[in-house]
Amino acid sequence: MTWHVNTQVWEAYAAGGLDPATAASVDAHVVSCPTCREAARGHVEPVTLEVVWTTVSDRIGRPVLPLWLRPLRGLGVPDDDLVVLSTASLLLPWAMAVGSALACAMLAGLMPTYQETTFLLLAPLIPVLAVVAAYDSTDPFREVSVPTPYSKMRLALLRTVAALVVAVPAAMAIGLLIPGLEPLAFRWLLPALGLTLAALLLLTWLTAEVAGGAVCVAWLVAVATVGRTYEVDVLATAAAQAGFAVAAAVLAAVFLIRTSTLRLLGGDL
Amino acid sequence: METAILENVSKSFGRTVALRPTSLVLRPGVVGLLGPNGAGKTTMLRLLATALPPSSGRIVVAGHEVTTSHADRIEARRRLGYLPQEVVFPRGMTAFGFLDYVAVLKEWRDTEARHGEVRRVLGLVQLGDRGARKVSALSGGQRRRLTIAQAMIGAPDLLILDEPTTGLDPEQRASLRGLLSGLVGTVLIATHQTEDVSTLCDRVLVIEDGTISFDGTVPELLTTAAGRVHAGPAASRGAITTWKTGTGQIRSVGGQPHPDAVPVEPSVEDAYLLLRGQASTTEGVPS
Numbered sequence: 001m002t003w004h005v006n007t008q009v010w011e012a013y014a015a016g017g018l019d020p021a022t023a024a025s026v027d028a029h030v031v032s033c034p035t036c037r038e039a040a041r042g043h044v045e046p047v048t049l050e051v052v053w054t055t056v057s058d059r060i061g062r063p064v065l066p067l068w069l070r071p072l073r074g075l076g077v078p079d080d081d082l083v084v085l086s087t088a089s090l091l092l093p094w095a096m097a098v099g100s101a102l103a104c105a106m107l108a109g110l111m112p113t114y115q116e117t118t119f120l121l122l123a124p125l126i127p128v129l130a131v132v133a134a135y136d137s138t139d140p141f142r143e144v145s146v147p148t149p150y151s152k153m154r155l156a157l158l159r160t161v162a163a164l165v166v167a168v169p170a171a172m173a174i175g176l177l178i179p180g181l182e183p184l185a186f187r188w189l190l191p192a193l194g195l196t197l198a199a200l201l202l203l204t205w206l207t208a209e210v211a212g213g214a215v216c217v218a219w220l221v222a223v224a225t226v227g228r229t230y231e232v233d234v235l236a237t238a239a240a241q242a243g244f245a246v247a248a249a250v251l252a253a254v255f256l257i258r259t260s261t262l263r264l265l266g267g268d269l
Numbered sequence: 270m271e272t273a274i275l276e277n278v279s280k281s282f283g284r285t286v287a288l289r290p291t292s293l294v295l296r297p298g299v300v301g302l303l304g305p306n307g308a309g310k311t312t313m314l315r316l317l318a319t320a321l322p323p324s325s326g327r328i329v330v331a332g333h334e335v336t337t338s339h340a341d342r343i344e345a346r347r348r349l350g351y352l353p354q355e356v357v358f359p360r361g362m363t364a365f366g367f368l369d370y371v372a373v374l375k376e377w378r379d380t381e382a383r384h385g386e387v388r389r390v391l392g393l394v395q396l397g398d399r400g401a402r403k404v405s406a407l408s409g410g411q412r413r414r415l416t417i418a419q420a421m422i423g424a425p426d427l428l429i430l431d432e433p434t435t436g437l438d439p440e441q442r443a444s445l446r447g448l449l450s451g452l453v454g455t456v457l458i459a460t461h462q463t464e465d466v467s468t469l470c471d472r473v474l475v476i477e478d479g480t481i482s483f484d485g486t487v488p489e490l491l492t493t494a495a496g497r498v499h500a501g502p503a504a505s506r507g508a509i510t511t512w513k514t515g516t517g518q519i520r521s522v523g524g525q526p527h528p529d530a531v532p533v534e535p536s537v538e539d540a541y542l543l544l545r546g547q548a549s550t551t552e553g554v555p556s
Contacts, residue, residue: 058384060400084374143356150376155374
């Protein structure tokens with residue numbers, strides 16, 4: 001190093017009195033000169049250093065919001081909800097959603113004759129599996145989060161939404177991408193809504209694994225029973241869809257009553 | 270002023286009784302909870318932390334009855350901090366991110382205030398410069414301090430710590446003791462480190478087989494062992510434990526001392542072992 005910043009220049013630099021070219025030259029020099037970096041300390045007020053350090057460390061320390069959540073901030077979703085969503089361990093529910101969607105597509109492809117039946121049978125279960133996998137019994141922070149005042153119902157519903165963000169498009173993609181399934185691409189949504197609500201309702205009594213298992217088994221049995229008398233395509237008819245809509249509305253109402261009753265009884269929601 | 274009250278509280282898991290009917294009042298100060306593995310320490314802590322409902326009895330935390338009313342339980346949760354025995358962290362999370370999440374769960378809604386609180390507790394556990402680090406990159410001791418920091422968010426009236434000094438080196442333990450001894454509220458610490466109890470606690474509880482077998486101050490605990498710990502050329506007959514000291518003497522806890530042995534000052538560990546020994550020798554004796 002052939003030169004060092006002298007006291008006069010440092011004082012002018014700290015006071016912001018250097019012309020832009022000289023200030024830029026000092027900036028560039030300090031980056032590569034440990035002696036001048038050390039000398040700089042003597043020319044800056046400790047309070048200023050503290051403020052600069054706090055600002056820098058705060059900027060570095062602040063968690064970065066995942067890409068998929070950034071648009072939600074623009075839509076006005078509260079910052080604390082975004083923190084919960086960004087922290088939720090979603091690898092398992094998302095893997096479950098994508099995995100079960102791929103399994104559904106594979107089975108539908110393997111059995112061209114029963115393609116529609118397979119799709120109607122399995123697609124509504126994709127969100128159920130994702131929601132169950134996102135529920136709090138699989139939360140690694142459960143022991144930390146339970147004794148906090150944050151609403152556990154809100155926590156569960158935020159995770160449910162996060163799980164559905166992947167599960168619904170995954171199931172929909174199968175319906176739209178596999179030739180021959182296009183007419184059914186949206187017909188699985190209402191059964192899926194009802195089954196997901198049923199799973200959430202059961203989760204107020206049962207563990208995630210048992211609740212998810214019960215809903216899946218009940219759906220498979222129900223579809224098999226219908227299949228004995230009718231073609232399974234009957235589930236896609238307007239009448240059946242209306243029935244699913246009514247069932248979903250009833251389940252939503254029961255779910256609301258159940259959760260508010262749990263609160264009155266001192267339950268942990 | 271009572272910070273927490275347990276009235277005839279018991280907890281069973283199926284046929285296993287983890288805590289027998291227990292009554293207890295906690296006031297400001299540092300309380301140590303000693304007991305062997307499986308004695309019911311963690312169960313008692315989880316009950317107080319409202320992480321577990323009792324099978325019977327009544328629990329009041331910071332004036333709020335947590336056993337019946339949901340609203341009171343939420344209010345109590347606003348006033349307590351809990352460090353579980355083990356915390357599993359999701360991959361990729363930073364130290365700051367972890368505390369930020371817990372602060373949200375503790376209802377710190379305002380982002381600036383929340384981040385200020387996160388920085389405060391990071392500083393308390395001397396991790397102020399580690400906020401941006403991934404938790405997976407922290408050492409075991411740093412991770413433990415991070416979990417202690419989450420319990421301290423919001424300066425709770427009741428701080429419940431399950432084995433906080435596990436994994437900390439002697440310097441970090443001393444630093445943590447300094448921090449805990451300076452807190453204003455009630456601190457309940459379950460520990461296997463009798464040294465923590467003797468240096469830090471105003472009160473000691475010894476729990477065994479789901480029952481509190483001792484409740485008193487450290488000097489009172491030491492009194493129970495007075496004249497029962499000896500050093501001599503040979504071990505005491507029937508001693509609970511013996512070992513050879515650096516001076517070549519045999520130190521014996523309990524038992525019939527050797528005629529040439531002299532009584533020595535007992536430690537909290539001696540007193541604890543004697544209490545445990547008493548319990549095991551009286552087990553199965555009809556009352």
